Amino acid sequence: MSKTAETVWNNCLKFIEDNISPQAYKTWFEPVIAVKLQENSLSIQVPSKFFYEWLEEHYFNLLKVALTKEIGKGAKLLYIIKMENKAGSSQSFTEKIPSSHRGRVSSQDVNVKLSSKNPELKNPFVIPGIKNLKIDSQLNANYNFDNFLEGESNRLARSAGKAIANKPGGTSFNPLLVFGGSGLGKTHLAHAIGVDIKEKYPDKTVLYISAEKFTQQYIDSAIKRKNLNDFIHFYQLIDVLIVDDIQLLSGKMKTQEAFFHIFNHLHQNGKQVILTSDKAPVDMQEIEQRLLSRFKWGLSAELQVPDYYTRRKIIESKLYRDGVEMPEEIIDFVARSIKTNIRELEGAIISLIAHSSFSKTEVDLNLAQRIVSNFVRKTKKDVSIDQIQKVVSSYFNMDIETLQSKTRKRHIVQARQIAMYFAKKMTKSSLASIGKQIGSRDHATVLHACKTVDNLQSTDKEFKKYVEDLSSKLKY
Ligand SMILES: Nc1ncnc2c1ncn2[C@@H]1O[C@H](COP(=O)(O)OP(=O)(O)OP(=O)(O)O)[C@@H](O)[C@H]1O
Numbered sequence: 001m002s003k004t005a006e007t008v009w010n011n012c013l014k015f016i017e018d019n020i021s022p023q024a025y026k027t028w029f030e031p032v033i034a035v036k037l038q039e040n041s042l043s044i045q046v047p048s049k050f051f052y053e054w055l056e057e058h059y060f061n062l063l064k065v066a067l068t069k070e071i072g073k074g075a076k077l078l079y080i081i082k083m084e085n086k087a088g089s090s091q092s093f094t095e096k097i098p099s100s101h102r103g104r105v106s107s108q109d110v111n112v113k114l115s116s117k118n119p120e121l122k123n124p125f126v127i128p129g130i131k132n133l134k135i136d137s138q139l140n141a142n143y144n145f146d147n148f149l150e151g152e153s154n155r156l157a158r159s160a161g162k163a164i165a166n167k168p169g170g171t172s173f174n175p176l177l178v179f180g181g182s183g184l185g186k187t188h189l190a191h192a193i194g195v196d197i198k199e200k201y202p203d204k205t206v207l208y209i210s211a212e213k214f215t216q217q218y219i220d221s222a223i224k225r226k227n228l229n230d231f232i233h234f235y236q237l238i239d240v241l242i243v244d245d246i247q248l249l250s251g252k253m254k255t256q257e258a259f260f261h262i263f264n265h266l267h268q269n270g271k272q273v274i275l276t277s278d279k280a281p282v283d284m285q286e287i288e289q290r291l292l293s294r295f296k297w298g299l300s301a302e303l304q305v306p307d308y309y310t311r312r313k314i315i316e317s318k319l320y321r322d323g324v325e326m327p328e329e330i331i332d333f334v335a336r337s338i339k340t341n342i343r344e345l346e347g348a349i350i351s352l353i354a355h356s357s358f359s360k361t362e363v364d365l366n367l368a369q370r371i372v373s374n375f376v377r378k379t380k381k382d383v384s385i386d387q388i389q390k391v392v393s394s395y396f397n398m399d400i401e402t403l404q405s406k407t408r409k410r411h412i413v414q415a416r417q418i419a420m421y422f423a424k425k426m427t428k429s430s431l432a433s434i435g436k437q438i439g440s441r442d443h444a445t446v447l448h449a450c451k452t453v454d455n456l457q458s459t460d461k462e463f464k465k466y467v468e469d470l471s472s473k474l475k476y
Pocket of ligand 1: 147149182183184187188314
């Protein structure tokens with residue numbers, strides 16, 4: 001059967017549907033119509049320019065992979081934008097735009113000295129057998145400093161990132177460890193530093209990788225194909241290595257060992273290492289001490305929850321970039337309502353833009369309240385460590401002083417450990433800070449408490465019941 005625009009697009013859709021959330025699929029792919037297939041070029045019709053930009057910005061790679069699977073290597077995508085004619089005529093007009101390949105970061109050639117010991121170096125990013133080491137930086141040019149807005153919450157990390165971009169490997173911020181809660185910009189900042197370095201120093205080899213992918217590559221290279229040296233050697237060629245979510249190496253001792261060798265080599269040779277993590281080094285568990293102490297060599301900079309003004313700036317910049325205007329009261333409402341996660345803040349704005357763009361109506365406060373409630377409801381209730389101590393001590397019929405006391409009496413120790421456990425689960429406080437607030441203990445004691453509570457729940461029914469009761473009292 002010969003291919004038509006429809007069959008090609010339907011196959012692409014099946015692939016896309018498997019790779020994104022149902023909501024995203026419904027919003028961004030269901031309204032698209034396949035129009036024409038000419039040789040290797042597929043034309044699709046989208047409802048607005050905003051829609052086209054959104055697809056290009058967020059789904060460029062996915063579309064490319066899907067289309068290449070269907071049409072082959074030189075596959076091209078052409079967008080046809082159907083627009084309402086605002087000048088009064090009822091006729092709509094169309095605009096054709098090819099898929100833009102916007103601001104991609106070019107791949108990098110690396111000269112590799114081959115020795116008899118190492119006649120062929122394998123690039124873990126490519127299929128074995130390919131000798132030319134073209135290293136794709138894996139950077140996303142859409143994450144740059146221009147659109148990473150500055151505020152009190154990120155000033156230190158952002159400035160350190162800028163300083164590194166001016167002089168990679170030449171500042172005392174080596175490694176730079178950026179840490180903070182989910183959706184606060186760690187990945188964005190890490191890419192921005194890499195993108196800026198590539199602009200300033202095109203000859204430097206920059207590589208961004210998630211710790212998860214690094215681990216997969218380690219397993220593939222080292223275990224399946226038994227070429228651990230090649231794997232380590234490959235990473236030692238990099239001038240700027242960015243590893244995202246480094247906490248995911250926890251418990252993976254062999255991968256940590258490989259990373260340790262890579263890290264040492266790069267650091268000793270004045271190469272730059274940038275790491276991100278959702279925890280401060282002191283709170284990272286099951287990471288070898290020698291590696292942890294290296295993470296602390298340079299600068300650990302926290303990304304904190306943004307204040308109201310930064311949240312506003314982020315919303316306004318997003319609206320400006322998308323060419324959308326929104327009433328002042330709506331911006332204020334969203335900025336006041338979504339406080340702890342910039343991804344959710346952006347999500348709410350995108351939903352608002354999408355609603356107004358589809359229904360062609362102005363966004364009002366009612367709609368904003370409805371949309372924001374979807375985001376806010378999902379965030380857990382903020383509970384303080386003081387409240388946790390109150391609830392736990394009253395449950396066990398003791399006062400807070402007793403809970404915090406130095407006594408070794410079993411039931412008091414257990415109550416204290418449970419309080420520490422909930423403080424860790426329900427607040428964003430570090431182990432050290434929890435220990436300080438619950439009876440001046442150190443972070444190791446809190447860590448031990450969390451593990452003990454986890455273990456006891458599976459071995460001691462009565463203890464499990466305490467934790468369940470308290471969970472419902474604390475609404476965890
Ligand atoms: N300062 C900022 N200015 C503009 N946009 C920001 C800023 N910080 C974060 N964002 C945006 O918020 C979203 C979430 O950021 P990012 O993915 O970098 O978070 P993260 O900390 O890596 O989260 P996670 O730990 O869940 O992976 C992104 O779309 C990013 O562009």
